[in-house]
Amino acid sequence: MKKDNILKKTWVMVLLASLCQALWGVVFPVIKKSYELFSISGVGSTLLFASIRFMIAGVILLLLDTFMEKRFPVLDKKGYASVFMLGTIQTGLAYAFQYIAMISASSINCSILNGTGVIFSTIIAHFISKDDKMNGRKALGGVLGFIGVLVCFLWGGKLEGFSLKGEGLMLLSILTFVTGTNLSRIVTTGIKSVVVSGYNLLVGGAELFILSLFLGGRIGNGGLYGIMCLVFLSLTSCVCLYLWTALSSANSVSKVAVFQCINPITGAIAASLLLGENVFQPKYIVSVLLVTISIIIITKGRKKA
Numbered sequence: 001m002k003k004d005n006i007l008k009k010t011w012v013m014v015l016l017a018s019l020c021q022a023l024w025g026v027v028f029p030v031i032k033k034s035y036e037l038f039s040i041s042g043v044g045s046t047l048l049f050a051s052i053r054f055m056i057a058g059v060i061l062l063l064l065d066t067f068m069e070k071r072f073p074v075l076d077k078k079g080y081a082s083v084f085m086l087g088t089i090q091t092g093l094a095y096a097f098q099y100i101a102m103i104s105a106s107s108i109n110c111s112i113l114n115g116t117g118v119i120f121s122t123i124i125a126h127f128i129s130k131d132d133k134m135n136g137r138k139a140l141g142g143v144l145g146f147i148g149v150l151v152c153f154l155w156g157g158k159l160e161g162f163s164l165k166g167e168g169l170m171l172l173s174i175l176t177f178v179t180g181t182n183l184s185r186i187v188t189t190g191i192k193s194v195v196v197s198g199y200n201l202l203v204g205g206a207e208l209f210i211l212s213l214f215l216g217g218r219i220g221n222g223g224l225y226g227i228m229c230l231v232f233l234s235l236t237s238c239v240c241l242y243l244w245t246a247l248s249s250a251n252s253v254s255k256v257a258v259f260q261c262i263n264p265i266t267g268a269i270a271a272s273l274l275l276g277e278n279v280f281q282p283k284y285i286v287s288v289l290l291v292t293i294s295i296i297i298i299t300k301g302r303k304k305a
Helices: 003-008 010-037 043-069 077-101 107-114 116-128 136-154 164-187 193-214 223-250 253-275 282-300
Strands: none
Touching (some): 010 107, 043 193, 077 164, 107 136, 107 253, 107 282, 116 136, 116 164, 116 282, 136 282, 193 223, 223 253, 253 282
């Protein structure tokens, strides 16, 4: 049976899509835990840790494509220019902002803010895509999502738990990443998704590595637990991305994208279990619920890619 036919089976799609989003939701708490295990505090050390994760993930994806195609993926000049630009935007810039933000931002706040990526992507797509315009359903979902964010930080009538160097940078990271995602649909036409992702992660990771050296980045000995965290983060960047791309190609976008609602839920649960964050406060419960509903509303009616 062909791979696409297997991935079109409902139980396979539901299982793998849920698994990908559940694992992606756990990423923020694992990053925060890794900071503790590797004694990471400064910007240089933070970027060094991020660079190792993404370079490993990029190499794995490129080797995977090499194994499947029996040759290493070589691009033309235009292709290399495209993946270099995307690597700089989506991995170099976006994840630099994210990893620096997570030095001070709580994991649960990051999970909630990350849910706005679907909203920002919808807004940006309206201006650069002829086939993905804003409508009443998407607007309603966007409003609910932003209300969910406001509930998180304005609970009790005053701004709490929000800082520019933490949550502010996280929002900038999300905006940068979704901008790159929308650009990738234009500039990488004709290049396999796994190859684009592999070069994207490798280029951005290399840029972060060079920058971290200039900033004096150092990481401590994280022990076995720390290595396990790093391996987990690297695998979520490549294996889950590969599976998600394959699922999106084999099924309608709406059937797969709706499972993004799992992300903030697992992120909240993992923040409680791994970091001991008090995520069961009323403001977090209401906020996660609204952001989750927002994602479902926005993604449920998407057309097939």
